[in-house]
Amino acid sequence: MDQVFYRKWRPRKFSEVIGQDSIVQTLCNAVNLNRIAHAYLFTGSKGSGKTSTARIMAKAINCRNPIDGEPDNECQICVDIDSMKSLDLIEIDAASHRGIDDIRSLKNNVNFKPTAGKYKIYIIDEVHMLTEAAFNALLKTLEEPPPHIVFILATTEVHKVLPTIVSRCQRFNFLSLKVEDIVFRLKKLSLDEGVEIGGDALLQVAQVASGSLRDAENIFERLILTYGSKLELETVQNALNVGYENESFDLIRYILCGDTKKCLEIIHTIEIGGNNLRFTHKTLLEYIRLVLHAKTSAEIISPLSDEKVKTIREWGKQYSLSRILYCFNRLLEIKFSRDLMDVLPFELGIVEASTDISNDIHNQEMDIKDSSNIRIDKNDNFGTGISEKKDNVDLIKQKVPEQKVPEQKVP
Numbered sequence: 001m002d003q004v005f006y007r008k009w010r011p012r013k014f015s016e017v018i019g020q021d022s023i024v025q026t027l028c029n030a031v032n033l034n035r036i037a038h039a040y041l042f043t044g045s046k047g048s049g050k051t052s053t054a055r056i057m058a059k060a061i062n063c064r065n066p067i068d069g070e071p072d073n074e075c076q077i078c079v080d081i082d083s084m085k086s087l088d089l090i091e092i093d094a095a096s097h098r099g100i101d102d103i104r105s106l107k108n109n110v111n112f113k114p115t116a117g118k119y120k121i122y123i124i125d126e127v128h129m130l131t132e133a134a135f136n137a138l139l140k141t142l143e144e145p146p147p148h149i150v151f152i153l154a155t156t157e158v159h160k161v162l163p164t165i166v167s168r169c170q171r172f173n174f175l176s177l178k179v180e181d182i183v184f185r186l187k188k189l190s191l192d193e194g195v196e197i198g199g200d201a202l203l204q205v206a207q208v209a210s211g212s213l214r215d216a217e218n219i220f221e222r223l224i225l226t227y228g229s230k231l232e233l234e235t236v237q238n239a240l241n242v243g244y245e246n247e248s249f250d251l252i253r254y255i256l257c258g259d260t261k262k263c264l265e266i267i268h269t270i271e272i273g274g275n276n277l278r279f280t281h282k283t284l285l286e287y288i289r290l291v292l293h294a295k296t297s298a299e300i301i302s303p304l305s306d307e308k309v310k311t312i313r314e315w316g317k318q319y320s321l322s323r324i325l326y327c328f329n330r331l332l333e334i335k336f337s338r339d340l341m342d343v344l345p346f347e348l349g350i351v352e353a354s355t356d357i358s359n360d361i362h363n364q365e366m367d368i369k370d371s372s373n374i375r376i377d378k379n380d381n382f383g384t385g386i387s388e389k390k391d392n393v394d395l396i397k398q399k400v401p402e403q404k405v406p407e408q409k410v411p
Contacts, residue, residue, distance in 0.1 A: 004217075004218070004221060005189065005217040005218065005220065005221040006213075006214045006217040006218060009189055009192075009217065010052050010055075011049070011052050011053075011056065012056065012059075012071075012073050012082065013056060013070050013071065013073065014027060014028050014053075014056055014060070014069065014070055015070065017049050017052065017053055017056070018049075018177065018181045018184065018185055018213070019048070019049070019175060019177040019178060019181045019213075020048070020049055020053065020174055020175065023053065023172045023174065024053070026172070027053070027057055027060070027069070027172075028060075028068065028069030028070065029069065030069075031057075031060045031061055031066060031069040032066075032068065032069040036061050036119070036150060037150075037169075037170045038142075038145050038149065038150060038151065039142050039145070039150070039151040039152075039153070039168055039169040039170065040054075040057070040150075040151070040152045040153065040169055040170050040171075040172065041127075041153045041154075041155070041158070041161075041165075041166060041169035041170065041171045041172070042054060042152065042153065042154045042155075042172050042174060043154075043155055043156075043158040043171065043172070043173050043174065044156065044173060044174025044175065044176070045156060045174070045176045045211060045212065046156055046212050046214065046215075047177070047209070047211070047212025047213050047214035047215050047216075048174040048175065048176055048177060048211070048212070048213070049174055049177075049213070050154040050174050051123070051125060051154055053174075054123045054152040054154060055081060055089070055123070056071065057121075057152065058081055058086075058088075058089050058119075058121040058123070058150075058152070059071035059073070059077070059078045059081050059082075061117075061118065061119050061121070061150065062077045062081075062088060062114075062116070062117030062118055062119055062121075063075055063077060063078055064076075064077060076116070077116055077117050080116070086116070086117075087114075087115045087116070088114040088115055088116055088117045088119070088120045088121065089120075089121050089123070090109075090120070090121070090122050090123070091123045091125065092106070092122065092123070092124045092125065093125055093126065094124050094125060094126045094127050094128070094129040094130050095125075095126045095129045098129045098130050098131055098134060099131060099133075099134055100131065100133040100134045100137050102134065103130070103134045103137040103138050104137060106122065106138075106141075107137070107138075107141050110122075110141060110145060110146055110149050111146060113148055114148055118148070119148055119149070119150045120148055120149055120150070121149075121150045121151075121152060122149065122150070122151050122152070123152045123154065124151065124152070124153050124154070125154045126154070126155060126156070127153040127154065127155045127161060127165075128155045128156070128157045128158070128160035128161050132162070135161075135162045135164075135165055136162075138165070139162075139164055139165065139168075142165065142168050142169070143168050151169075153165075153169060158171075176210075176211030176212070177211050177212070177213055178211075179203065179206045179207055179286070180206075180301060180302070181213075182205075182206035182209055182211075182213055182216045183199070183202045183203055183206045185213060185216070186202045186205060186206065186216060186217075186220055187199075187202060189217065189220065190202070190220075193224070193229075194229060195224055195229045195230075195231065196229060196230045196231065197230075197231040197236075198231075198232075198233055200233045200245075201231055201232065201233045201235075201236040201237075204233070204236050204237060204240060205219050205220055205223070205236065205240070207279070207282060207283065207286075208240050208279060210282070219240070222239075223235075223236060223239055226239065227239070240276075240279075244269070244270045244273060244275050244280070245283070247266050247269060247270055248270075248280050248283045248284060248287070249287065249308060249311075250262075250266060251263060251266045251267070251270075251280075251284060251350070252284055252287040252288060252291070253311075253315075254266070254354065255284075255288075255327055255331075255350065255353050255354045256291070256315060256318075256319050256323065256324070256327060258354050258355065258356065259354065260350075260351055260354045260355055263350050263351070263354045264347065264350070264351070267343065267346065267347055267350060271343050277336075277342040277343060277346045278336055278342060280346075281331070281334055281336075281346060284331055285328075285331055285332070286302075287312070288324065288327055288328045288331060289328070290302055290304075290309075290312050291312055291315050291316055291319075291324055292316075292324050292325070292328060293316075294312050294313045294315065294316025294317075295316040295317075295319070295321055295324055296316075296321075300312065300313070323356070326353075326356060327353045327354075330349055330352045330353035331349060331350075331353055333349060333352075334346060334348075334349035334350075
């Protein structure tokens with residue numbers, strides 16, 4: 001039976017891992033210098049390469065003929081690990097083996113020597129799912145394991161792992177993959193699979209994957225199974241319920257120039273077309289990020305067309321940094337809720353971004369400040385009556401002398 005794409009094209013060497021250059025370099029150096037830690041902690045979002053890197057590390061430290069820290073993928077140990085037949089690599093899913101009894105069983109087995117390689121490697125995936133009792137049971141073994149044991153813990157939620165566990169591991173933070181890295185990987189995959197697909201269509205797949213290479217490969221495989229080996233941009237957009245890229249580009253244009261009416265018209269067009277507004281939101285954030293880069297003279301690295309990149313550079317020159325940051329912050333504040341229609345928070349956020357309400361508030365404050373500085377002058381019409389009344393009272397006081405009350409004699 002054929003393997004799914006994300007397993008078939010899983011990286012088998014450190015050099016094939018994309019988007020994690022510093023981590024790969026550090027692990028290669030550790031293998032080269034034979035300075036293997038007893039415990040590693042790989043953290044990061046899903047699909048960023050944690051488990052794949054852990055398996056490559058298991059091969060590299062046990063490989064009979066490593067090449068510059070890389071496994072040769074030819075010796076029997078590497079072949080067995082790739083085919084999941086090695087007795088020296090034990091993978092544990094902490095989501096389903098999370099109790100103290102599971103960890104006690106692990107502790108009873110760590111004293112057994114490896115069968116073929118130098119090390120026995122335990123990969124504990126989703127380690128944050130362990131119970132507190134299980135964490136405490138693992139603590140001592142993790143701190144002082146036998147010399148032939150290497151633990152590699154992987155998690156997407158490191159904040160749920162006990163600090164005492166984290167402090168006993170070498171920690172590596174895996175980054176979410178950039179869109180351009182995913183596009184690069186999908187291009188190679190399409191060539192290997194004989195699939196005709198353009199760069200714009202690959203960009204759509206990469207953006208929907210949200211930094212996860214595994215998700216991108218799954219989406220790509222589903223498209224091939226549904227539409228065959230020739231994929232057009234329109235076909236991909238319809239399948240993923242995305243599209244309207246030109247409309248999204250125009251939307252960011254009108255947000256920056258403050259044309260709220262045009263913004264709402266475009267949102268209506270996108271909505272009635274059945275497009276995913278959450279995807280549109282991500283696209284807007286990517287565009288405004290590039291505008292910020294253009295404003296700060298940073299290099300623009302993007303798979304967008306040259307014409308769009310040129311337009312983005314013009315926006316960077318045209319608008320002030322404060323205006324760009326204001327729009328960026330308003331777009332970041334858009335939060336979609338399961339209980340509401342997506343269009344409601346989206347429209348509200350776009351209206352706020354396209355309408356700089358800070359200027360209105362400033363003008364109102366100036367009006368209030370000006371009104372507080374009004375003085376009542378006796379020459380003013382408004383103050384004339386008050387001043388005249390005060391003068392009349394003073395005049396009466398002068399004309400009417402103060403009367404003395406006569407003293408009464410007591411008989």
